Amino acid sequence: MADMSCEHIAAVTKMKHAKRHECEECVKINGVWVHLRTCQECGVTLCCDNSPNKHATKHARATTHPVIASAEPGERWLYCYPDDAFAEY
Ligand SMILES: [Zn+2]
Ligand SMILES: [Zn+2]
Ligand SMILES: [Zn+2]
Secondary structure, X not given: OOOOOOHHHXXXXXXXXXXXXXXXXXXXXXXXXXXEEEEOOOOOEEEOOOOOOOHHHHHHXXXXXXXXXXXXXXXXXXXXXXXXXXXXX
């Protein structure tokens, strides 16, 4: 990581990438999403806060999994919820 913004981001040594380019929860409810994020704790790919269902944030709150990565092509960054920390890689 180029920027060790917090201990959670620093702990991500092996990036988890999206297995499928879709929100796993939106697919179940026929929802729509704007951008996708991949949880670095469990590898689930969910939608961002600009999406109506905000599944990535709900997942982080429900599980306390701290770090997500953008699953958008060309975006290379990590975000930590508890520290509100952001790092490019
Ligand atoms: Zn953190
Ligand atoms: Zn979703
Ligand atoms: Zn997770």
